[in-house]
Amino acid sequence: MxxxxxxxxxxxxxxxxxxxxxxxxxxxxxxxxxxxxxxxxxxxxxxxxxxxxxxxxxxxxxxxxxxxxxxxxxxxxxxxxxxxxxxxxxxxxxxxxxxxxxxxxxxxxxxxxxxxxxxxxxxxxxxxxxxxxxxxxxxxxxxxxxxxxxxxxxxxKLGPEPFSEEFSIKYLTTQFQHRQRSIKTALLDQKLVAGVGNIYADETLFLSGIPPMTRCAELTPTQIETLHAQLVQVLKTAIDAGGTTVRNFLNVAGVNGNYAGQAWVYNRAGQPCRVCQTPIERLKLAGRSAHFCPRCQKTSN
Missing domain, CATH: 3.20.190.10 (MutM-like, N-terminal)
Structure with missing residues (x-):
């Protein structure tokens, strides 16, 4: 999608x-x-x-x-x-x-x-x-x-836009308090933040060093601040690249998006991590796939 x-x-x-x-x-x-x-x-x-x-x-x-x-x-x-x-x-x-x-x-x-x-x-x-x-x-x-x-x-039913003032660190901190669902599942919730889906949730979590199965309530203030910054930056980078074409996406001129070629983890299961060379893994969370590096996104627990 x-x-x-x-x-x-x-x-x-x-x-x-x-x-x-x-x-x-x-x-x-x-x-x-x-x-x-x-x-x-x-x-x-x-x-x-x-x-x-x-x-x-x-x-x-x-x-x-x-x-x-x-x-x-x-x-x-x-x-x-x-x-x-x-x-x-x-x-x-x-x-x-x-x-x-x-x-x-x-x-x-x-x-x-x-x-x-x-x-x-x-x-x-x-x-x-x-x-x-x-x-x-x-x-x-x-x-x-x-x-x-x-x-x-x-x-x-839509939450704030990622580039809006409403989507702040304070907002995320409030939303994540006492939430026991995984952070990957939360980022896909359009009521939390509008427009984010599987691709850019995976990319954001990799760049934030957060495992996708981490519970929202377990995130530290530093992790939430990093997550906020990386999500905004990932979306800007993808826009500059014209989006991602996995199967069907084309722009109005019928041209593919270019972000997929530089993706860190999304759709790269089994391939070496671009940072540490560890094979990228894929798992299912609430019926959706999640791609991550088990070394770069290693839980601190």
Whole structure:
């Protein structure tokens, strides 16, 4: 599943190619992709003739704000956090890529993939295609002046953004107190921190020297401070690399992310640690895999 760096990469690409472009129409090829409204006609009517004022990211969600082409009343040039926004005055669009979703900016002459689910048409015969092999991805049409989180209800459950002031050492310390679940499981909880998944949780824990099975309540103040700093840095590094492509992730131009080639532990079970040469191990925690170096992340107990 695309995580924060991949979704951020897509967001930035979409702002480059589609911002201020007017949507001229669309086509829905798989109806169950629509989470709201469920009517294909209502979905297409909601965006036809609207321009893209800008794209935002909240956790793993992508959100497009619309504006009227003759009177754009939205400006995201300062790139505010989406959490600062409650409504879109001209409506908008939300997308969750789930496991295999891709948003690709292509020519309308490009042959359709059999996994194409939704098409949005733009000037100069360009289009934005939502391609999704496993069909778990969803799209929401957001009506004007309606609270966004009432339409995209998953937004209500998200914790703070990793780059926000709210995501502080003090916040993590409070959240970890008395928690007996593993730190790896905690980092995957979107209520704790938005956007982090398997890849960057593994990478963060390696760079922090913390075994993934460590209970949250056992973390020392120094470990929590290190964890906070490393998580922010890992995500920034991955964004700079254009994200990670393990199976399906592509940016809007159809290009793979480059972070996987420099990953410390993720998806490297059996391979030598890049620091100490000890083979990387893999285990299951709450049904999810965790990759770690048994030497670099050795418990102090």
């Amino acid at each position: 695309p995580e924060l760096p991949e979704v951020e990469t897509v967001k930035r690409g979409l702002n480059q190619v589609s911002r201020n472009q007017t949507i001229q129409g669309g086509e829905v090829l798989l109806k169950r992709t629509l989470a709201h409204p469920v009517s294909i006609d209502d979905f297409i009517t909601g965006f036809s003739g609207k321009a893209i004022a800008g794209w935002y990211r909240r956790g793993k969600y992508l959100l497009a704000e619309f504006s009227t082409p003759l009177n754009p009343n939205s400006d995201n040039s300062q790139n505010p956090e989406f959490s600062d926004l409650q409504t879109f005055s001209d409506g908008g669009l939300a997308v969750h890529l789930r496991m295999t979703g891709q948003l690709l900016w292509v020519s309308q002459d490009e042959p359709l993939s059999k996994h194409t689910r939704v098409r949005l048409f733009f000037p100069n015969r360009q289009e934005l295609r939502f391609v999704d092999q496993r069909t778990f991805g969803q799209m929401w049409g957001i009506p004007p002046n309606v609270e966004i989180s009432k339409i995209v209800t998953g937004l209500q």
